[in-house]
Amino acid sequence: MTDPENIIIVKDLVKSFGSFTANDHLTFSVRRGEIFGFLGANGAGKTTTIKILCGLSYPTSGELSVAGFDIYTQREKVKRNIGYMSQRFSLYDDLTVFENIRFYGGIYGLSRKEIDARSKSLMERLGFENSRNKLIRDIPLGWKQKLAFSVAILHNPKIVFLDEPTGGVDPITRRQFWDMIYEAAHRGITVFVTTHYMDEAEYCDRVSIMVDGRIAAMDTPDNLKLQFGAPSMNDVFIKLARG
């Protein structure tokens, strides 16, 4: 299922837990290099989908290809080509900034030289030069989040999955975080991001909105606003969710 245009292809994805269906016949694709927003209320099934795409969970049925590899048979290759950042910033509190970078670089098989070079440029970009040897537990939340994102794309993945990356941070930090997302997209990394902040939806190239395990709408933010005659994504979402 290699496709020059689409980097993620999902056909008829179903995931059920007993009698509950979290993902009900999802079909969508994500284009190379775009920022794809995966929106929905809490419990709409966003995290389930992202976990399946990352290989953390098996689908009940459906055809899936991520970064050009089949999710059932080429799991290891999928894993090499993706980055992941979860709702919790997933850094080790008792390790220093550099030790975290070295660890994650190491498990993705980067050489010592690459790790040193990348961590140096990363810390310059973030303005972290003086915090190289600080423990993660001693740095502010906003910094942790930026660092977690940088670590998730340290190995230059083709796609990075962000599962509600901006939960619990202030609007200014959120804005700065989105600047980093743009920068990553500029470097050619496809960004797949879930969120329930509708203002963030405006920053995406395309969005899909999930309601009760199904995709209720999928298009660019501008087209969606036109289609639903709503002034903002927030209004689009409310119209959809109330059905």
Add this chain to the structure above:
Amino acid sequence: MKRFRGFVVKEFYHIFRDYRTLLILFGMPAVQLLLFGYVLTNEIKDAKIAIYDPSKDVATRKITDKILSSGYFILEKNLNSVSEIEPVFRQGEVKLALVFETGFAGKLEKTGTARIQIIGDASDPNTANMLVNYATGIITNYLVSMNAKQVPSQIIPEVRMMYNGELKGVYMFVPGLMAMLLMLISALMTSLSITREKELGTMELLLVSPLRPSQIIIGKVFPYVFLSFVDACIILGLGNAVFGVPIRGSVALLLLESFLFITMALSLGILISSMTSSQQVAMLISLVVLMLPTILLSGFIFPVENMPWILQILCYCMPPKYYITIIKSIMLQGNGIVYVWRETLILAGFTSLFLTLSIKKFNVRLA
């Protein structure tokens, strides 16, 4: 391999930066061993006794002297009447009372029998039993030495306790403690370290990475294998240096068996962590489900032979029981593999069972 090394290095950082972990890892074995060795001794010294001796003749005085010079007893009170016995026990000072009958020496001379009553305070049954045995032993000895002059033929049993001549309790505790601590450290620590990653959310990141689940498990477990090994050496070394517990058999065999047991305990830890994602629950399960049986049902403190059959069956399902049997046999009796192969095989069986189960279960969790 390089990935794996980075993983192990990270685990060591976790361990060495957390003083609580370090304390459990290295403080506990030493403290426990010293505690068990010094506190939990079966020998009783200087128990206080009361004596009621209305005869005050040669025989009673000799017996009293023998008893008081044995080292086990000190005279707390000379009683003046039988009615004083109960009050001294009630006050709790006196653990044993001796009552001679009147005209003791005379009766012994004339009829050949005289009576002494030994009264123990059985509100503490073990102590009472032991003290009564000590006292009876001393009196019997006295009788034997008296009769030696008169009766030509008699049988004198000569007792020798093999492997632990002085019946030191610590000989028993060191193997038991090894089992208990290795179980605790291996199972508790791995289950905690895995559930901590789950709580933090870092486990997801590891699973998304190209690391294979088996690499994650081995990486998490490896540091604890190493540290448990260090602990085993600390216990053996301390036991030998402080309490003189011998290692009569092969040290290599001993360590090999310990390695087998550690692996078993570690896989139990992984199994526990696959059942829960909270550190507290993992801790609770490790302590209650693993520790209690290790202490109570392994023959560590209470002999398995005396238990009701249903508990005995349970005991035979407890891996620590076999480990304790093995190391006692190697350390105290100096036996080689020829004598312990059966237990080793059973232990190996347990190990492979739990290891397979835990890896399977860990993989299932990913689905």
